[in-house]
Amino acid sequence: MVEKSMKSILVTGALGQIGSELVAELRTKYGHDNVIATDLRDPRETLSVEPPYEQLDVLDRNRLWEVSKRYGIDTIYHLAAILSAVGEKKPDLAWDVNMRGLKNILDLGMERNMTRIMVPSSIAVFGPTTPVDDTPQETLLRPNSMYGVTKVAGELLCDYYWSKYKLDVRGVRYPGLISYKTPPGGGTTDYAVAIYVDAIKKGRYTCFVREDTVLPMMYMPDALKAIIDLAEADGETLRYRNAYNIAALSFDVAQLAESIQRHIPEFEVRYEPDFHQAIADSWPNTIDDTAARDDWHWQPNFDLDAMTDDMLANLRRMQDEGTLY
Numbered sequence: 001m002v003e004k005s006m007k008s009i010l011v012t013g014a015l016g017q018i019g020s021e022l023v024a025e026l027r028t029k030y031g032h033d034n035v036i037a038t039d040l041r042d043p044r045e046t047l048s049v050e051p052p053y054e055q056l057d058v059l060d061r062n063r064l065w066e067v068s069k070r071y072g073i074d075t076i077y078h079l080a081a082i083l084s085a086v087g088e089k090k091p092d093l094a095w096d097v098n099m100r101g102l103k104n105i106l107d108l109g110m111e112r113n114m115t116r117i118m119v120p121s122s123i124a125v126f127g128p129t130t131p132v133d134d135t136p137q138e139t140l141l142r143p144n145s146m147y148g149v150t151k152v153a154g155e156l157l158c159d160y161y162w163s164k165y166k167l168d169v170r171g172v173r174y175p176g177l178i179s180y181k182t183p184p185g186g187g188t189t190d191y192a193v194a195i196y197v198d199a200i201k202k203g204r205y206t207c208f209v210r211e212d213t214v215l216p217m218m219y220m221p222d223a224l225k226a227i228i229d230l231a232e233a234d235g236e237t238l239r240y241r242n243a244y245n246i247a248a249l250s251f252d253v254a255q256l257a258e259s260i261q262r263h264i265p266e267f268e269v270r271y272e273p274d275f276h277q278a279i280a281d282s283w284p285n286t287i288d289d290t291a292a293r294d295d296w297h298w299q300p301n302f303d304l305d306a307m308t309d310d311m312l313a314n315l316r317r318m319q320d321e322g323t324l325y
Contacts, residue, residue, distance in 0.1 A: 007030075007034065007072075007074050007075070007115075008034055008036070008071055008072045008073050008074050008075070009026055009030060009034060009035045009036065009073070009074075009075045009076070009077065010036045010038060010067070010068060010071065010073040010075070010076045010077070011023050011026070011035065011036065011037050011038065011076075011077045011079060012038050012039070012056065012058050012076065012077070012078050012079055012080040012101075012105070013038075013039060013078075013079035013080035013081060014037035014038055014039045014049060014053070014079070015037075015039040015040075015041055015048060015049060016039070016079055016080075016182070016185055017177060017179055017182045017184075017185050017187075017220075018079050018120070018174075018177065018220075018223065018224075019037070019039070019077075019079045020048055020049065020181060020182050021179060021181055021182075021220055021224060022077060022079070022224055022227070023035055023037045023049060025224045025228065026077070026228070029228070032050075033052060035052075036052045036053070036054060036067070036071050036073065037049045037052065037053045037054075038053070038054045038055070038056035038067065039053075039055070039056065039080070040055065040056070040057055040080075041055065042055055043055055048182075052071070054067050058078075058080045058097070058101035058102075058104055058105065059096065059097065059100055059101055059104065061104050061107075061108075064104055064105075064108055065108060068108055068112060069112075073112070073114070074112075074114050074115045074116075075114060075115050075116045075117070075118075075231075076105055076108070076109060076114065076116075076117050076118065077118045077227070077231075078101075078102065078105045078117065078118065078119045078120075079120065080097065080101055081097060081098050081101075081147075081150075082094040082097045082098055082147065083147060083185060083187040084122075084124055084145050084147040084148070084187050084188045084279055085187060085188055085190075085275075085276060085279070087145060087146040087147035087150070088145060088146060088147075088275065088279070091146040094146045094147055094150060095146065095149075095150060098147070098150035098151070098154065099150055099153060099154065099157075102119065102154050102157060102158075103157065105117060105119070106157065106158070106161045106167060106169065109161075109167050109169070110161060110165045110167050114167070114168075115168065116168045116169075116170065116231055117158075117167060117168065117169045117170070118169075118170055118171060118227055118230070118231050119154065119158055119169055119170070119171040119242060120171050120172055120173075120174050120227060121151050121154065121155050121171050121172065121173045121174070121242065121243045122147070122148075122151050122173055122174050123135075123173055123174070123175050123176075123215075123216055123283050123284060123287065124143055124145060124147050124148035124151050124279075124283065125141045125143055125148055125151045125152045125155060125173060125243070126139070126141065126143060126148070126282070126283055126284055127140070127141065127142040127143040127144050127148065127282050128142075128144060128281070128282045129142050130142070130284065131284070132283075132284050132285045132286075133284070133285050133286050134286050134287070134288040135245070135284040135286070135287050135288060136245075136288050137240065137244070137245050137288065137289075137290070137291045141155075143282065144278075144279075144282050145279050145282070148282075155171075155242060155243040158171065158241070158242040158243070159241070159242065159243075162241050162242070168235060168241075169241060169242050170230050170231060170233075170238070170241055170242050171227075171230075171242040171243055171244070172226050172227055172230060172243075172244045172245075172246045172292070173243055173244065173245050173246065173287075174218065174223060174226075174246070175189070175215070175216035175217050175218050175246070175247065175248070175249075175287065176188075176189025176190075176192055176215050176216065176217040176218070177189070177217070177218055177219075177220055177223050178192050178193055178196075178217055178218070178219050178220065178307060178311065179193065179219075179220035180193075180196070180310075180311050180314040180315050180318070181220070181314075182325075183197075183325040188209075188276045188279045188280055188283075189215055189217065189280075191207050191208060191209060191253070191276075192215075192217055192256060195207065195253075195256060195257070195260065195269070196260065196308075196311045196312065196315055197315060197324070197325070199260050199264050199267045199312070200264075200312065200315045200316060200319055200324070201319070201324070203264065203266055203267055203268070204267065204268045204269070204270070205257075205267075205268075205269050205270070206269075206270045206271075206272055207253055207269055207270065207271050207272070208272060208273060208274045208276045208277070209253060209271075209273055209276055209277050209280045210253070210271055210273050210277060211252060211253045211254040211257075211269070211271050212252050212253075212254065213252055213253055213277070213280050213281075214250055214251065214252045214285040214286075215250070215280060215283055215284075215285070216247055216248075216249065216250050216283075216284060216285070216286060216287045217248065217249045217250065217251065218246070218247075218248040218249060218300065219248065219249070219300075219302040219306075219307040219310070219311075221301065221302065222248050222300040222301055222302055225300075225301070226246050226292075226298060226300075229296060229297075229298065230244065230292075230296055230298075233295070233296035234296075237295050237296060238295055238296065239291060239295055240291060240295070244289070244291060244292040244295070244296075244298075245287050245288060245289040245291065245292060246287070246289045246292050246298055246300075247286065247287035247288070247289040247300075248300035248302065249300075249302070249303065249304055249307070250285055250286045250287075251304055253269065253271070254269075255304065256304070256308075257269045259304050259305055259308040260308055260312070262305070262308070263308070263309075263312050264312075
């Protein structure tokens, strides 16, 4: 099969944690004007992203089709979603955005014969009955959060569009993502971002999961590398198309605090577990990503201490500049 090249790229959810950094990375790689950022917010409020930018609700099919046609879009990175913690508070909204929004994107891709659709999934697809250590690529998916339910259904829907229509849909199962560029956005793993910010601003942090809670994590540069590498991979080598396990780091909160204390010895953490704990307990400790490493040569670059060094250096720079959120 001859692979088509990506020319004009649309990013939904472009102002979120992943999107705000992915847009910049894609523009560097493919050309600034070839990457169209979209999100719900009014363009007059989007100081964090440069044009081309379009205000877009993925539930608005007519607007989605209009923007796609006007820019000649042939590739979509679909990041618009309601995350785990917000999804538990607003399950109807999570289902609507995460499922109907995804189907709109897939229908658009099919009708316009698009080159590629990238749809990230999440470790939220796993549940309390999934093996927690070295969680396999193919395993039981029985999540107990609405976010997880939508991600499982989304994986199956993407598989359907590939098998039924040969729409080239690809994705990775992201672990918790850590970045200094955007504030936490409503995910269960967002404590791993907030802890760094509070270490800089307050010297202390109150964590909503236990200190022995182990979760798979990834630093944002590796997360961007993973999805772009998969998008560029030879389709003939891919056994799974979407929903590849990827892994980089696994640590508990106490280990994360110790890594920070190398730089800030007086830093203290208190633990007040809340509803996030049940979600975290249903997710794996470590992930087996052998398939991704074999099929498209996935390899992360950051370990825990390297990530901490970079996070704290950049957060301190932002604090000095007056841009720390």
